[in-house]
Every structure is written in C-alpha cells, then in structure tokens.
Amino acid sequence: MNDRFDVIIVGARVAGSSLAIQLGKLGKTVLILDKNSFPSDTLSTHHMSHVDYLKKLGVLDKVESKGLRQINRMRTYIGQSFVEGPRSSYTIIPKRDHLDHILLEEAERYEGVSFQPSTTVRNLLWEGDKVVGVSVDHKLGSSSYYGDLVVGADGKYSNVAKWAAAEKYHNQGALRPVLYGYYEGVEPLAEPVTEIFLHEGRIGFLFPMEQGRDCLGLEVHPDEFKTMMKDPQAHFESMYKQLYGMERRLAGASLQGKIIGTSGMPNFFRQAYGKGWALxxxxGHSKDPSTGLGINDAFMQAFLLAESIELYEEGESWEEVMRIFQEKRDAQLLPGFQLTLNYIQSLRSWTSNEMALFQAMAANPMVWNKLVPKIADHLKEDSDDIPLLHQSIELEAVQFGFEKERREE
Known part of the structure; x- marks a missing residue:
C-alpha cells in the first residue's frame, strides 16, 4: 500500500465514511483507518431525521433496501397522556452495522479511497507543530502513513483530539446513563411512530426499525445504573413495562442479543482544527442522545468539512476556511446542544400543576393546536428576551414533529 495520501481519516463510521465519499468525488486520495472490521454495530440512537444526506451521497436506496419502515409521525408520552404530530419529512431508523457498512462500501467505490480495518492508530506524526501523518499497528505489524490532512472521526473519546491537544468548551460532562436493546415481536401501533416516554424523570424510546424489529432504549437516573447492569435485561424490561401501554405490548417480545448500557454520553464541543488536523x-462535538440528533450532526459536519477542503484546494487559506468551518459547525449545533441539556435537566423539575396542564392539553387536541401557535408567535415577538426558548421551540418543530407551518397558521 502507498504510504502517502491527500487525507487520512481515523474512524470509518458515519462521519468518516461520508467525508470519504465526498473527497472521493473530488478525486482525492484517501486512507480510512478503523480499529474494527465491518459490518459491526455501535452504540447509537439510530434516528435519521434527515434522509437528504443519504440522497446526496447516493446511498438512500441501498440503506432502505433492508426493509426499513418510513416513520412519518412522532408521539411523546408524559405519564398516561400523549401528544402526537406529523413530521415534515419521513425518518428511517437503520442499525449501525447496516448503515455504516453501506457508507464505507460507497466510499471504496472511488479509485482514490482505500480502507484498512482492524488497525489501531498509535500516534500522530509531526513536523514541528504540524501533523503530517499517523503511526499504526495492524495485522502485519507497524506502519507509518503520511497525509496533507489527518481527520479524527474516532468518537467522543478521540485519540486524535487528545494527541492534538484540542481544547474542550461548553463542557458539561455526562448527565444520564443510557441502556438499549433490539426486540422482536413488540406489539406495533396501527402506524409506525417514533415514541418518546417521559416517566418518573426517566426517558424511554421506541424506534421502529424493520418490520417486526424495534430498538428500545431507556435513559435512567445516575444512581440506578450500577444496579441495572447487574442483571440488565430483567431490570430493563421491568422498568420499560412501567411505560404507557408497554406491559401489554412487550408480552410476546423477545430480546435480540443483549442489553447494552453506558454510564452516559459526555456533552462538549472541541476545537475543530489545527495545523494538519481536523475533528x-x-x-468534535458530543451530547446526550435523548434528542436523537447525533447521526444527523455527523453528516452535517462531514458536508461542512468537505466544503472547506474544496475551498482550500481552490486557493483559500487553511486558517480561514477552517475558522469558517468551526463557526458554521458551532452555529448549527449549539441550539440543539442547549435544547438537549435543558431537556434533560427539566425532566426532574416538572411540578404537579405543570403535569396536570400537560395532561389536560394532551387530552384535548383542539386546545393543544390553538395554544402552541400562540406560544410560538409570542416567542417571535419577544425573541430578544428569551432567545433560547425560541430556539428550543423551533428545534422541537423539526425534531418532535410539530411542523412550523402549523404553528404559524
């Protein structure tokens, strides 16, 4: 294998592979490195609320060929009440072994793109203060590869970020443990719907995947995690059956594989670039999975970075195009980041009056449909006073299915 490339990408999942596809289209030589072989699964919300990214990359048909259900609605339960609304575009919920593998195969179709699995990157190579490559261990021993740019797409605990000393900011740490599993035979609703359950300060998720298979998830209180992991399936199912209607719907269901859990996802932004490297x-950015934005965020960043690399090739300065990349990245991700943190923290502070008001509204859709547009209009009039709440309303219009057009009627 050649040891010199235009771009070396550490990490072959959504962010890394989708960047490689775009660089392949530009005729770049690209080496993708990953410690895993593919197809392989990973912890994920699976929620793809913007399939336009897959269309632009030319893989939507292949991803949907697995028989994924198209989700057009979202339902949110609080206690024994719920509200439901249509989405402006459909969602699909693929398993990551399927999605990541298709993206990687598409990247490898380009002559200049190569992939090396089961490879551990040991360090960055430097010339002065500039990154010029990576040293790796693989099945045949050790090697060094050189590139004009090294991209760290190696996850929230990124080694590339650590070696490059990328500064963190807006750092909140992990807030909530998350557990999930894949189930067959969950009693379906009449129409497939993404379901969010808010119950006793916990969050439940039900994501319809292919016909007959669903991804079930729980965000629990931090002090519950250790006990749950002693017998994860029993504790998970016991807790999940407390959610609205789920005791009946889980009666004939069976777990595929095992329950997977983590003590929490860290919440932060990182410095996005330096001399010879980018994240x-x-x-570059991690947040709690409760709002299901992670996969879409990864695609968005990959498209932004590809655009910046193309501008650099056209003669713009590296510092300028990457400064703009970081500014655009942060501007697009910060509202969702703030919403996510507020969403998590607010779950513990619902008063009995607020719960009663929600349940009354949920029980009367006419009241809900009249009230929500008035809230949005009021926020627009006074957006200087409460910008974050306004951002939250707008983001929820996209994420939870209450269409902006309905609010403005």
Missing amino acids: LGDA
Whole structure:
C-alpha cells in the first residue's frame, strides 16, 4: 500500500465514511483507518431525521433496501397522556452495522479511497507543530502513513483530539446513563411512530426499525445504573413495562442479543482544527442522545468539512476556511446542544400543576393546536428576551414533529 495520501481519516463510521465519499468525488486520495472490521454495530440512537444526506451521497436506496419502515409521525408520552404530530419529512431508523457498512462500501467505490480495518492508530506524526501523518499497528505489524490532512472521526473519546491537544468548551460532562436493546415481536401501533416516554424523570424510546424489529432504549437516573447492569435485561424490561401501554405490548417480545448500557454520553464541543488536523462527528462535538440528533450532526459536519477542503484546494487559506468551518459547525449545533441539556435537566423539575396542564392539553387536541401557535408567535415577538426558548421551540418543530407551518397558521 502507498504510504502517502491527500487525507487520512481515523474512524470509518458515519462521519468518516461520508467525508470519504465526498473527497472521493473530488478525486482525492484517501486512507480510512478503523480499529474494527465491518459490518459491526455501535452504540447509537439510530434516528435519521434527515434522509437528504443519504440522497446526496447516493446511498438512500441501498440503506432502505433492508426493509426499513418510513416513520412519518412522532408521539411523546408524559405519564398516561400523549401528544402526537406529523413530521415534515419521513425518518428511517437503520442499525449501525447496516448503515455504516453501506457508507464505507460507497466510499471504496472511488479509485482514490482505500480502507484498512482492524488497525489501531498509535500516534500522530509531526513536523514541528504540524501533523503530517499517523503511526499504526495492524495485522502485519507497524506502519507509518503520511497525509496533507489527518481527520479524527474516532468518537467522543478521540485519540486524535487528545494527541492534538484540542481544547474542550461548553463542557458539561455526562448527565444520564443510557441502556438499549433490539426486540422482536413488540406489539406495533396501527402506524409506525417514533415514541418518546417521559416517566418518573426517566426517558424511554421506541424506534421502529424493520418490520417486526424495534430498538428500545431507556435513559435512567445516575444512581440506578450500577444496579441495572447487574442483571440488565430483567431490570430493563421491568422498568420499560412501567411505560404507557408497554406491559401489554412487550408480552410476546423477545430480546435480540443483549442489553447494552453506558454510564452516559459526555456533552462538549472541541476545537475543530489545527495545523494538519481536523475533528469530525463525536470527536468534535458530543451530547446526550435523548434528542436523537447525533447521526444527523455527523453528516452535517462531514458536508461542512468537505466544503472547506474544496475551498482550500481552490486557493483559500487553511486558517480561514477552517475558522469558517468551526463557526458554521458551532452555529448549527449549539441550539440543539442547549435544547438537549435543558431537556434533560427539566425532566426532574416538572411540578404537579405543570403535569396536570400537560395532561389536560394532551387530552384535548383542539386546545393543544390553538395554544402552541400562540406560544410560538409570542416567542417571535419577544425573541430578544428569551432567545433560547425560541430556539428550543423551533428545534422541537423539526425534531418532535410539530411542523412550523402549523404553528404559524
């Protein structure tokens, strides 16, 4: 294998592979490195609320060929009440072994793109203060590869970020443990719907995947995690059956594989670039999965970085195009980041009056449909006073299915 490339990408999942596809289209020589072989699964919300990214990359048909259900609605339960609304575009919920593998195969179709699995990157190579490559261990021994740019798409605990001393900011740490599993035979609703359950300060998720298979998830209180992991399936199912209607719907269901858990996802932004290096996906920005934005964020960053690399090739300065990349990345991700943190923290502070008001509204859709547009209009009039709440309303219009057009009627 050649040891010199235009771009070396550390990490072959959504962020890394989608960047490689775009660089392949530009005729770049690209080496993708990953410690895993593919197809392989990973912890994920799976929620793809913007399929336009897959269309632009030319892989939507292949991703949907697995028989994924198209989700057009979202339902949110609080206690024993719920509200439901249509989405402006459909969602799909693929398993990551399927999605990541298709993206990687598409990247490898380009003559200049190569992939090396089961490879551990040991360090960055430097010339002075500039990164010029990576040293790796693989099945045949050790090697060094050189590139004009090294991209860390190696996740929230990114080694590339650590070796490059990328500064963190807006750092909140992990807030909530998360557990999930894949189930067959969950009693379906009449129409497939993304379901969010808010119950006793916990968050439940039900994501319809292919016909007959669903991804079930729980965000629990931090002090519950250790006990749950002693017998994860029993504790998970016991807790999940407390959610609205789920005791009946889980009666004939069976777990595929095992329950997977983590003590929490860190919440931060990182410095996005330096001399000869850049960060992408969770390496550059991570947040709690409760709002299901992670996969879409990874695609968005990959498209922004590809655009910046193309501008650099056209003669713009590296510092300028990457400064703009970081500014655009942060401007697009910060509202969702703030919403996510507020969303998590607010779950513990619902008063009995607020719960009663929500349940009354949920029980009367006419009241809900009249009230929500008035809230949005009021926020627009006074947006200087409460900008974050306004951002939250707008983001929820996209994420939870209450269409902006309905609010403005």
